[in-house]
Amino acid sequence: MKYLPFELHTHTQHSDGDFIVSELIENAKKAGLAGIALTDHNTYSGYNEASDEGKKLEVLVIPGIEWTTFYGHLTVLGGSASNDWRVVSPATIKENVLSARKSGACIGVAHPTRVGYPICTGGWDDFLLKPSEYGIFTHYEVWSYLNPSVQHANLLSERKYASICEENIRLACVYGRDWHRGDSNVVYAATYLGIQGDLSIDNALDAIRNGRTYISCGLHAIFVLNDTNGVEYNVGARVRAGEYRFSGKISYFSDYYTKLNSIEYMEISLIGNGGNYTVPINKDGFFEFNLKCKEKKYLQPVVYGNVKGIYSKLLLATPYFFE
């Protein structure tokens, strides 16, 4: 299994982006991304060109759409195009989402806490679902937009995500740059997908569906949760309550990004209603510790450190859920 960086929320001139399709793919390549999801507002019309350009530059392009409704924005990745965003409403959201899921799509809430109407209609998640009702989705944009680790709106999303995790609902933790134009010299993150097998659309969607994801500003991570028999679990795994050893390695994704944004990792935590553990990461990036967790609890890997001189979260993973 390989964890590869993706940008799962992008726009082009097929909706309100400044990018022409080929520019988006070139920028993805330059950023070192293995793939993107093209999620233009309420249209698939850019996909064929994006897919062709992606093949030229070896950037995987996942077909997608951002259902840009009056009540919230949802990124729909893969699946069939027959689902209609115009029928989506708080009264029918469950059936709308399940029908997209049935067609094979991953579907999740985009920028759940961005300022909404009348500045950006649907910017805020107004579907009026209780945390216990979010199990219909596959993913949740815990971080959105630029400077994700220090943005107040993302702190609100982190809290909402925690309240969903507390309901024992596992949504893949994803980031959405909501990439519209080629802004340089900015702090952004990426969603790393744990790809089993070849790099393909199906395997990328499988990683999201199964919560094998983490989001980070410039860090690559290997997380290993071992039970007492030595069996290993991925992030997002549902495991038995009990004793575990948690270990792994953090490394910098690229020298360029690390220098540009002065990235420096420091500690790793497992946080959630299942406990609160923090250990330093050593200078070579390694860490390990033992833990014990009760049933119906979760623990989320979080890496802390500096970005542009500000101490903040640098990485969040989909939690482990203990049964």
Place this chain on the structure above:
Amino acid sequence: MIEAKTKQNLLVWSLKKVFDKKDDRKHFKYTFLIDSNNYDSLIILFRYNPKDVKVDERLKMCLTELAIKSDCDAELLIKENKELKNLITLSIDSPHGYLGAAHRHNNNAKIIINQLKSSQGFLPSPITKGLWAITLSTHCILSNKVDVKIEVYAQ
């Protein structure tokens, strides 16, 4: 006048409408008939006005409520948003299904649907005979009145 039309263009459908605040955040679906398979393209001219809306006392109240809801600073939000925008998007369904939408802030758009290449936001499509639909989605109507004008030509 939206645009001088050429002689070969046949006006197949048009709409003049005024939206007001009660029409905010709704979908308005209009159907029109294409009566033969002999056309190469549909040309849709779509215009609405005004685009920009000055933030008056009423909208200031609205922004204050938004700030409370979004846990951000109301004064700053008002300072950063001296003007807001009306936003209406247009989506198209051919007799065979959804073609796409023009989701952007342009309020004076010319959209072409063609078998080989359509305008950005729309899939290429043959102009097959049957019922076509245009849906206007009012994402944000902040003015008291918004004038909308659509003309659909077959070519």
